[in-house]
Amino acid sequence: MECPFCKAEMIKGYLQCGTALWSTKKHKVSIFPGKNEQYAFRVKLPMVSGNYIESDCCPKCKRLIIDTSAYENNLE
Ligand SMILES: [Zn+2]
Incomplete structure (x- = not known):
């Protein structure tokens, strides 16, 4: 995949992680989105191991691109 920036x-x-949330608000403790909050990407901690989110990294400008379409979200 070609980096769309450079x-x-x-x-x-x-991207190896435990719980993760991308949303329109900052969360200091929990990752439960509020009623009027949009979120595009939410993964919970699995029972056995962490999450392995397939993604692309640009070696030049260091950006990550993640296709979040397969993950929990509330976008239309
Ligand atoms: Zn780039």
Whole structure:
């Protein structure tokens, strides 16, 4: 995949994490989104191991691109 910012070839890999939430508000403690809060990406901690989110990393400008379409969200 070509980086849309700098056009370098991106490296395919995995974002390894526990719980994660991308939303329109900051959360200091919990990752439970509020009623009027939009969120695009939410993963809970699995029972056995962490999450492995397939993603692309740009070696030049260091940006990550994650296709979040397969994950829990409340966007339309
Ligand atoms: Zn780039």
